[in-house]
Amino acid sequence: xxxxxxxxxxxxxxxxxLANLQTLTLNNNPLGHFxxxxxxxxxxxxxxxxxxxxxxxxxxxxNLENLILLTEVDLAQNALPKLPDSLYSLVNLKRLNLxxxxxxxxxxxxxxxxDD
Amino acid sequence: xxQKLETLNLSHNKLTSLPGSLCKISTLRRLYxxxxxxDFEGIPAGIGKLGSLEIFSAANNQLxxxxxxxxxxxxxxxxxxxxxxxxxxxxxxxxxxxxxAVDLRNNPDLIMPPKPAEMTRGAGLEFYNIDFxxxxxxxxxxxxxxxxAPTQSISIRKL
Numbered sequence: 001x002x003x004x005x006x007x008x009x010x011x012x013x014x015x016x017x018l019a020n021l022q023t024l025t026l027n028n029n030p031l032g033h034f035x036x037x038x039x040x041x042x043x044x045x046x047x048x049x050x051x052x053x054x055x056x057x058x059x060x061x062x063n064l065e066n067l068i069l070l071t072e073v074d075l076a077q078n079a080l081p082k083l084p085d086s087l088y089s090l091v092n093l094k095r096l097n098l099x100x101x102x103x104x105x106x107x108x109x110x111x112x113x114x115d116d
Numbered sequence: 117x118x119q120k121l122e123t124l125n126l127s128h129n130k131l132t133s134l135p136g137s138l139c140k141i142s143t144l145r146r147l148y149x150x151x152x153x154x155d156f157e158g159i160p161a162g163i164g165k166l167g168s169l170e171i172f173s174a175a176n177n178q179l180x181x182x183x184x185x186x187x188x189x190x191x192x193x194x195x196x197x198x199x200x201x202x203x204x205x206x207x208x209x210x211x212x213x214x215x216x217a218v219d220l221r222n223n224p225d226l227i228m229p230p231k232p233a234e235m236t237r238g239a240g241l242e243f244y245n246i247d248f249x250x251x252x253x254x255x256x257x258x259x260x261x262x263x264x265a266p267t268q269s270i271s272i273r274k275l
């Protein structure tokens with residue numbers, strides 16, 4: 001579902017019923033007040049594109065470990081000061097774009113990588 | 117944890133360093149850290165463990181030098197170090213077999229290192245006793261830095 005470049009400020013709670021959704025593209029919407037609570041329910045999600053959607057540490061969900069199919073996340077252009085911790089629980093993540101944010105360090109969460 | 121991460125784009129942020137734990141992501145193929153505030157100290161020496169790394173792009177940072185470890189990334193194909201403050205590079209840069217593109221533009225003080233006298237391993241004491249510290253590399257490149265006091269231990273690197 002591609003809802004890019006609109007003036008969306010939120011998504012309805014029924015979004016959580018889109019259990020088969022594979023790609024969610026919300027780029028360039030002013031979703032600053034949108035908590036993305038439906039996200040952990042989208043168990044078939046493979047791609048999440050939220051470039052320039054006013055993501056911050058307060059409106060990014062904290063429980064994403066069930067999104068085992070999520071392989072691509074685009075959070076560019078969001079003024080994030082650091083990585084949201086829940087990103088580290090995305091075990092099958094292959095591509096992560098965090099360009100054009102305000103990240104000063106990457107230390108937290110990285111320490112829990114397995115020692116191979 | 118990121119056991120399968122292949123591409124990580126952290127360009128245009130405010131990073132002064134990358135964590136050593138980044139070097140454990142053995143699946144990493146492309147790392148983009150352009151337009152940050154990285155200097156030599158900010159790149160972990162263990163970066164050579166990234167055996168799958170094909171693209172390392174760190175343009176527009178504050179790098180005076182890169183760790184010798186980066187030249188040991190066996191899959192490295194593209195290296196972008198343009199618009200930094202490079203003075204020199206490890207001479208092992210000449211040994212990266214698969215390198216097809218190196219961008220070193222806009223490093224006005226850069227002096228390329230000579231190729232190692234012997235391009236093969238086990239070529240003699242000289243090859244093993246290379247001091248890759250920044251201080252020594254700068255001195256070799258002609259910067260006005262006093263020579264370090266003679267060091268006790270000479271470690272033979274396990275290449």
